[in-house]
Amino acid sequence: MTLTINNQSVETSAHTLSELGVELSLPESGVAIAVNNRMIPRAEWETHALSENMQIVIIKAACGG
Amino acid sequence: MKKLIIAGREFSSRLFLGTGKFRSNEEMKQSIFASDTEMVTVAMKRIDLTNKEDDMLEHIRHPHIQLLPNTSGVRTAEEAVFAAQMAREAFGTNWLKLEIHPDPRYLLPDPIETLRATEELVKLGFIVLPYCQADPVLCRRLEEAGAATVMPLASPIGSNQGLQTRDFLHIIIEQAGVPVVVDAGIGAPSHAAEAMEMGADACLVNTAIAVSDNPVEMATAFKEAVIAGRRAYEAGLGTKSKDFIAEASSPLTAFLND
Numbered sequence: 480m481t482l483t484i485n486n487q488s489v490e491t492s493a494h495t496l497s498e499l500g501v502e503l504s505l506p507e508s509g510v511a512i513a514v515n516n517r518m519i520p521r522a523e524w525e526t527h528a529l530s531e532n533m534q535i536v537i538i539k540a541a542c543g544g
Numbered sequence: 545m546k547k548l549i550i551a552g553r554e555f556s557s558r559l560f561l562g563t564g565k566f567r568s569n570e571e572m573k574q575s576i577f578a579s580d581t582e583m584v585t586v587a588m589k590r591i592d593l594t595n596k597e598d599d600m601l602e603h604i605r606h607p608h609i610q611l612l613p614n615t616s617g618v619r620t621a622e623e624a625v626f627a628a629q630m631a632r633e634a635f636g637t638n639w640l641k642l643e644i645h646p647d648p649r650y651l652l653p654d655p656i657e658t659l660r661a662t663e664e665l666v667k668l669g670f671i672v673l674p675y676c677q678a679d680p681v682l683c684r685r686l687e688e689a690g691a692a693t694v695m696p697l698a699s700p701i702g703s704n705q706g707l708q709t710r711d712f713l714h715i716i717i718e719q720a721g722v723p724v725v726v727d728a729g730i731g732a733p734s735h736a737a738e739a740m741e742m743g744a745d746a747c748l749v750n751t752a753i754a755v756s757d758n759p760v761e762m763a764t765a766f767k768e769a770v771i772a773g774r775r776a777y778e779a780g781l782g783t784k785s786k787d788f789i790a791e792a793s794s795p796l797t798a799f800l801n802d
Binding site: 484487503538 | 562564565566569572585586587588590591592593599600601614616626629630631633634635636701702748750751
């Protein structure tokens with residue numbers, strides 16, 4: 480299916496957020512995911528099903544004051 | 545020197561560091577180390593799916609350092625709450641530097657959105673350190689809303705202009721029941737020392753250190769300035785004489801005949 484991740488169109492075979500995390504090699508900590516502008520806690524990634532055209536944002540730390 | 549206490553956590557250092565604008569992560573890490581800081585800000589960005597970058601958190605994580613995620617980039621209270629939730633999830637802390645500055649030219653904080661966001665975030669269990677205008681009335685309102693500190697600006701972010709809001713900082717410090725952290729615009733160690741002499745509880749410095757020719761030395765200079773200023777405040781500064789009238793510090797007639 481096709482998702483939009485950080486404004487980029489991405490093809491994936493993942494069915495859940497945790498599978499997507501593995502596919503994208505996301506680290507164990509230091510990242511957060513929002514689906515359709517709602518933060519999804521890591522504990523829910525396993526059960527959070529993906530669907531076509533979902534809008535996903537993944538963030539990490541950046542330098543800033 | 546008295547310890548600084550914010551939301552029940554003790555800090556020996558009264559210098560907070562920002563992590564923007566350093567030329568390298570290594571230089572940033574060395575500067576943090578040299579400053580002895582225990583509070584370091586971090587921003588958020590969207591991950592780049594095509595380019596695996598170094599994780600900057602590896603360079604700042606330390607048992608003595610409290611991470612202070614910021615909400616830079618948000619324009620409204622609603623966006624700030626979303627950013628805060630993302631930060632808490634990503635970094636495992638409910639400490640938050642709330643900053644809402646929709647105007648890109650001066651980066652001045654929006655007081656109305658900042659107050660709204662503080663009220664909401666406190667209810668959600670965040671320890672909120674709001675970056676705000678040096679407005680004594682606003683600072684009281686933020687404190688009433690449950691802010692853990694107030695962080696009034698000295699001058700616009702990154703401007704190195706020093707304590708342009710000096711007179712209002714005095715009022716804020718006099719009135720505040722929470723720690724006052726002077727944030728933004730501190731461009732030289734002397735600015736930080738002056739803020740501390742005035743009774744500020746801490747200073748947050750980023751640009752002045754990061755863009756220095758030698759950030760590690762500058763971090764040390766800021767550390768010393770903050771300590772000197774705080775020591776002077778705790779010791780008690782002498783009062784200024786009226787109209788520059790001299791007050792002799794040596795006896796004038798002790799060895800000459802009148």
